[in-house]
Amino acid sequence: MFWGSKRLARELPKLIPSYDAIRLDGAAYRLSVGEEVYVSPTGQPGDLRNKAKTQLTPGMGFTVPPGQFGFILTEEEIEVPAEALALISIRASYKFAGLVNVSGFHVDPGFKGKLLFSVFNAGPNAVHLSRNEECFLIWYADLTEAGPAQTKIGYANIPSHLTGPLAAGIQSFAGLESKISETEKKLTDRVTTLEREQAVLKWGFGLAAGVLLTLGLKQCGIDRPPEPANSAIVANVSQSATNTTGAGQNSLTNAN
Numbered sequence: 001m002f003w004g005s006k007r008l009a010r011e012l013p014k015l016i017p018s019y020d021a022i023r024l025d026g027a028a029y030r031l032s033v034g035e036e037v038y039v040s041p042t043g044q045p046g047d048l049r050n051k052a053k054t055q056l057t058p059g060m061g062f063t064v065p066p067g068q069f070g071f072i073l074t075e076e077e078i079e080v081p082a083e084a085l086a087l088i089s090i091r092a093s094y095k096f097a098g099l100v101n102v103s104g105f106h107v108d109p110g111f112k113g114k115l116l117f118s119v120f121n122a123g124p125n126a127v128h129l130s131r132n133e134e135c136f137l138i139w140y141a142d143l144t145e146a147g148p149a150q151t152k153i154g155y156a157n158i159p160s161h162l163t164g165p166l167a168a169g170i171q172s173f174a175g176l177e178s179k180i181s182e183t184e185k186k187l188t189d190r191v192t193t194l195e196r197e198q199a200v201l202k203w204g205f206g207l208a209a210g211v212l213l214t215l216g217l218k219q220c221g222i223d224r225p226p227e228p229a230n231s232a233i234v235a236n237v238s239q240s241a242t243n244t245t246g247a248g249q250n251s252l253t254n255a256n
């Protein structure tokens, strides 16, 4: 049988040292974001791949971008008696934003310590959270004919062996979009540079060809001998000029 609010109010002060009656929510108790979180890298520029866990001061915020995975350690230490079982979940308002609880839904009999939620943002936008935000719920239920429970101690910190595999980044749509834009920009820059180089080369070749052509034409003009037909005309003209001069001189002599 699940514990109702009266049973929770009676039992929880012994099981949750930081118990506060205001956190009772129907037949559940609200748990909050603790001091240590880790969010997987997006692969976008400025978001380091080997990012470290974040230590949150009271009220400090952090975001889980769309398509990213996060580990959140709860603020509260909880205990589950040997003859009980607890169920855990994310509050609906956070689920509506896309935050999904990946890490399981039960806490074993005999468990003691902080809970470690692994969450995934399946929504289209970043989910903003902050320390002490009451995001999670826990329900308690009695077990019938429970055997002896094994004591299980929760994590005091987010272990590195859990965050390590996420450091390479998760291929989210946002990350892929950023990579595509980055590649597109690089390609555009490269094409612009090539076009500029090609234009300079074109001008260079054009200029060189013009200079060569001019020099070639000049050279042809200097070296070319006068054509034969032209030489005959020149010779005739000079001959007739000589004849005319001679005739004139003769008539002048005769007159004298």
Ligand SMILES: Nc1ccn([C@H]2C[C@H](O)[C@@H](COP(=O)(O)OP(=O)(O)OP(=O)(O)O)O2)c(=O)n1
Pocket (backbone or CB within 6 Å): 088, 103, 104, 105, 106, 107, 108, 109, 111, 114, 115, 116, 117, 118, 152, 154, 155
């Ligand atoms: N979000 C969660 C879910 C569970 N737990 C704790 C409470 C559970 O009692 C304990 C073990 O959970 P499971 O039995 O589901 O996990 P494993 O079988 O992998 O661990 P173990 O081998 O310790 O049983 O982990 C937790 O800290 N945070």
